[in-house]
Amino acid sequence: MADTNEPIYQTEALIAEDIDAYLTQHERKTMLRFITCGSVDDGKSTLIGRLLYDSKMIFEDQLAALENDSRKVGTQGQEIDFALLVDGLAAEREQGITIDVAYRFFNTEKRKFIVADCPGHEQYTRNMVTGASTADLAVILIDARKGVLVQTRRHSYLCHLIGIRNIVLAVNKMDLVGYDQKVFDDIVADYAAFARSIGIEHFTALPISGFKGDNITTLSDNTPWYKGPTLVEHLETVEVLSSVDADKPFRMPVQWVNRPNLDFRGFSGLIATGRVRTGDTVRVLPSGKTSTVTRIVTLGGDLDEAVAGQSVTLCFADEIDCSRGDVIAIADNPPQTSDQFEATLVWLNDDALHVGRAYWLKLGTQTVSATIQQPKYVVNVNDPSGVGSHLAAKTLDLNAIGVVELATDRPVVFEPYADNRALGGFILIDKITNATVAAGMLHFSLRRAQNVHWQPTDITRADHAALKNQTPRVLWFTGLSGAGKSTIANEVEKRLNLMNRHTFLLDGDNVRHGLNKDLGFTEADRIENIRRVGEVAKLMADAGLIVLTAFISPFRAERDMVRQMIPAGEFIEIYVDTPLAVAEQRDVKGLYKKARAGELKNFTGIDSPYEPPEAPEIRVNTAEMSAEEAAEHIIRQLLPLK
Amino acid sequence: MTSLTHLQRLEAEAIHIMREVVAEAERPVMLYSVGKDSAVMLHLARKAFYPSPPPFPLLHVDTTWKFKAMYDLRDRMAKESGMELLVYQNPEAAERGINPFDHGALHTDMWKTEGLKQALDKYGFDAAFGGARRDEEKSRAKERIFSFRTASHGWDPKNQRPELWNLYNARKNKGESIRVFPISNWTELDIWQYIHLNDVPIVPLYFAEERPTYIWEGQLFMADDIDRLEQVLGARPEIVNRSIRFRTLGCFPLTGAVESTAKTLPEVIQETLLTTTSERQGRVIDKDAGGAGMEVKKQQGYF
Secondary structure, X not given: OOOOOOOOOOHHHHHHHOHHHXXXXXXXXXXXXXXXXXXXXXXXXXXXXXXXXXXXXXXXXXXXXXXXXXXXXXXXOOOOOOHHHHOOOHHHHHHOOOOOOEEEEEEOOOEEEEEEEOOXXXXXXXXXXXXXXXXXXXXXXXXXXXXXXHHHHHHHHHHHHHOOOEEEEEEEOHHHHOOOHHHHHHHHHHHHHHHHHOOOOOEEEEEOEOOOOEOOOOOOXXXXXXXXXXXHHHHHHOOOHHHHHHOOOOEEEOOEEEEEEOOEEEEEEEOOEOEEEOOOEEEEEOOOEEEEEEEEEOOOOOEOEEEOOOEEEEEEOOOOOOOOOOEEEEOOOOOEEEEXXXXXXXXXXXXXXXXXXXXXXXXXXXXXXXXXXXXXXXXOOOOOOOOOOEEOOOOOOOOOEEEEXXXXXXXXXXXXXXXXXXXXXXXXXXXXXXXXXXXXXXXXXXXXXXXXXXXOOOOOHHHHHHHHOOOOEEEEEEOOOOOOHHHHHHHHHHHHHHOOOOEEEEEHHHHHHOOOOOOOOOHHHHHHHHHHHHHHHHHHHHOOOEEEEEOOOOOHHHHHHHHHHOOOOOEEEEEEEOOHHHHHHHOOOOHHHHHHOOOOOOOEOOOEOOOOOOOOOEEEEOOOOOHHHHHHHHHHHHOOOO | OOOXXXXXHHHHHHHHHHHHHHHHOOOEEEEOOOOHHHHHHHHHHHHHHOOOOOOOOEEEEOXXXXXXXXXXXXXXXXXXXXXXXXXXXXXXXXXXXXXXXXXXXXXXXXXXHXXXXXXXXXXXXXXXXXXXXXXXXXXXXXXXXXXXXXXXXXXXXXXXXXXXXXEXXXXXXXXXXXXXXXXXXXOHHHHHHHHHHHOOOOOHHHOOEEEEEEEEOOEEEEOOOHHHHXXXXXXXXXXXXXXXXXXXXXXXXXXXXXXXXXXXXXXXXXXXXXXXXXXXXXXXXXXXXXXXXXXXXXXXXXX
């Protein structure tokens, strides 16, 4: 049996005898980030506890607490339960499971390691994807008694999806199967067949016992049939991602423009890939302007060269436009720019994807508004027989993985995720709650985006507006069905018409007879309804008109989306504030009655929510004023009209 | 093929994080406790924005019970870095004369936890850098680098934002804030080594020297301000000169010293590595509420 109590590393003697030599050795260490994943009882926490223990990352007082805790709540009888070292939060100590990503640190003589401990539960896929996103390597644990499980397949698929190329298959608890080579070989063969089927080209398999310490730091006498490497040897020698990135073309997303005075203008960022030297000709995307790098500035003195993974500040020979969100790249091999993409999304939030809704998309240092289409398919990661197969879906729920098309409101500088994590990986942020709702990986630009360009025209929207002697406006009426939106909008338009203003009223019901006759009342259709009306209102405002729209437009996010489309100050949100009881009592079209009877589904205020505006430009209360009074009130707020 | 060392990668990561905050937050601030982690964080900030000074102030949430050497270094570093220094002392704690002897956990709660919340609210900071590391304590191992706080400064460990690649979501609503931990992934050894390699100025108390000391409830302390000590202890403790240093720095009556002869950084590192007790053990805060002390404190708004 492997020695369980003696740390294996020889560093301690060196520390005591020659601290300077030790420090020099430590200074030169590289860093490897890896994740451990497996099913609930595969022994992940025990393995990590063991690695910390063996590398002297546990102090005596912690060890005493550990021994004490092991006896109280441990699952290993009188022996040390290493898992207790790793399971941090109170809730999970009670439940005895890991429920969030935890980061651990240990050193060997060659490397510093950061371990992301990832949970095994299905509902926490998001945590695993989080841990995997920064990992160079994944250790997939298998309980030798159980073999390849659904969880094993799911985690392997996710690791492969996130682009981890170094996969370690750690067949754990070998002590519980008598260190039987056949058990090991069968599991490896089983896993190899599955790995090939999902595109994993290569993996390294090891027979270990995290509990007993076999093949962790030294080859175990219990497995004479296994010739190595040990787990730690493998972790110490495998190539890290940042080394691979250094050999790719130069790209640096600009984070911040450094301008302490008029004589200095530098562009700060973390080099994503490649290397840069003074004298290099670089191109700034998306503008495409080129210049020469004159200085690579750091506090410790200027550098001649910098590589992927370093945070630097670059100075150029020319005063070209360059700001946060731009990407500096080698001039003769720049990345592409597009505004329509195919991408894989991993949904991370309880609130499912709203097809058509605008989310913030953050990629590198670029933040743009993006709308997502209905998924082409979702990937099955649950069915044991078909991990990786495709299923149809209308949306993406928590932990779902799907392939979608998405469009951004501005061009994005990007590279396919497979080529460049920094320019292909993104997150989606809900515009109202600010939650991070999804992680995404860009596959490629859709052709239609590459071939559709803006055609410049000579007569501008300012010219249109000047001819009409008015400032274009979009008067966006929102409120419950029966609140009085159409009636009041009609009154307002009549008054504007008498004032010789050029107007047009877009009414909810009317638009659904034509432009939007293909849309129903599901949430996705309602979002698309508003998007189209927003686009039409924008075109009309560009033509110089004062546009009035009367739509329930129940969701804040869509009203904000339209607000973003229209120049600042021209979008006027008018909240027709009528209590539900009043609107229902009026029930001009008899719709509330039908909805209450269950004959009308997705009716706002009954079985579909209305999100009132938080800060509308104008509010009218129709329980207190007549339609005419409301219209007068609105006109007064709008003056002057030019 | 080039491989950056682990310290180069950690440094680049911390700088990247700081620049993201400056680019996306409206009013960032750096919490500065004058300890060695703060020292490294400040040095990284100066690197991140050079040749500009870091574009945010330093905030010291003071308890009035820090070592004199800490106040000296604090003022010197603010001057050297060209940054504005804000010192905040909770007026209620001052008025009630809260001290570490008579009030125990209340001392930390009033001066530090409450003081921090008050200071952030007073100046309207929406992002605060802190020097916490994930290797310090179990609940910190799970905290995000950008850690979101509610308008009442609460932390909800079950509802943290997923943090992927190096993409940080700094968006928040009015009144909400984020705590940002740029040196999350550093270990104690990394901190020491970085100080060593970069000549980062730290409080001399980290190095061994003959200092006036006393024993209180079995622990070794330094008599930094003997008159004030006598007031709160009710008696003048017996002072003996010993060669001591500190592994961690906080309020002087709460921070235990260790006997040591380590006068240089390599010697300090050597001692640290060969020692058998973990860094925070000299501090009381982790163990207050059983195994989950720090987690509970964080939910209440402690850093």
